[in-house]
Amino acid sequence: MGGGHAADPVALPLTRSRGERADAARNRAHLIDVARRMVAELGVDKVTMDGLAERAGLGKGTVFRRFHTRAGIFFALFDEEEQRFQQRVMSGPPPLGPGAPAVERLVAFGRARLEFLAEHTALARAAFDPGRPNLVGDSPSLFHVQMLLSEACPDVAASGTLAVQLVAALEGPVLLYLQAPDDAPGPAPLIGTLADSWQVLVERVCDGGHTPGRSQ
Amino acid sequence: MGGGHAADPVALPLTRSRGERADAARNRAHLIDVARRMVAELGVDKVTMDGLAERAGLGKGTVFRRFHTRAGIFFALFDEEEQRFQQRVMSGPPPLGPGAPAVERLVAFGRARLEFLAEHTALARAAFDPGRPNLVGDSPSLFHVQMLLSEACPDVAASGTLAVQLVAALEGPVLLYLQAPDDAPGPAPLIGTLADSWQVLVERVCDGGHTPGRSQ
DNA sequence: TACATAAGCGGACTGTACCCCGCTTTGTCG
């Protein structure tokens, strides 16, 4: 192949940016759209790759090319919500957004995050791909908690592991231990209780429980 | 065989639960045995239900009857290790075992648990069944942390959610965010760092950070 | 020991995630 008049030894493998082709982008958007509709209509675990492909009028191979795995679809869906959430965190009103002391922001972040996860539990769990780098590994949540923690108590935040553990304390219960949203009589009060515990956790970690008679 | 000179006056309640037939128990033990060998030999994700059934010389239906799901097999394997671990916690030497102050026991528990999980990451992750009650929902770990927390700071432990969050902080990073055991050059130092952070977490939560003790 | 009964067993069957490779479309360069 190509033995003829090869003027260029290398055909510029970097000719243009690795941007995806126009039709590919269109298909991706369409797939996400159809997927969201199917999730709303059938529920997460009734959405199959075949069904999605058929209903989108595309081949199965195309679906996998875009999203790599079944979880990948739900991750894409979840990620859209995640970005909306991030928006509120980064440029919304305090104390969730900037403009409040770090500890207050951490507390507010936890509460908001719990509500967010409670609202999107099904998606978040479906987006979880066992045996993979992972969901929260490079999540904006981790980054944000790490930042606020560094501001609130730099000594303890240095290693970075504490932030990971705090994020795990926040997300783990909802992602791992809670059951389906309509399992218990009321999920809302449980979320509220988790938020309260989170507040205790954060406040005690950050200022050591307000030691009397001794300033820090 | 048997009927004639059976020396068992009473069925042993520990070895045979009511209703499980002798052959069933034998098969369960055999399956677990074969499964462990296969995990050691092929790695967790190369173990299939068909393969296990065939290599055990049993039908596939039998395997599913015993363990319900693929994760169930790894859960059974993991559970055996878990029970050995529990033994150390409940009747081993302090500070992991009884005989030390609650906070010290919590710290020791965290460190031991992290090492334990690091050693059995593959099994633990494989035992995780997405869309199920769950792994840690009624785990001995949760029970134990809840108990020690109630002893160390009853005010804060009352709701029970804080214990859940602490367990999540402990187990989440290893189960969710860490990668394969041989991914990073050294998993051991990371576990050590996590253990240090855990200590900070527990000590600050329990006595609000006015610990006059040593920092190592 | 022979019988009745229920627990256990096997393996064919189904549904679905994911792979593969030849064909089509898109974008670029002469």
Added chain:
DNA sequence: CGACAAAGCGGGGTACAGTCCGCTTATGTA
């Protein structure tokens, strides 16, 4: 404008988790 590569597409193929139902075997009773 025409042709060439590469990126994208399609859908049949594969492997595996989990189900079903008729047959087998253990166990209590006469």
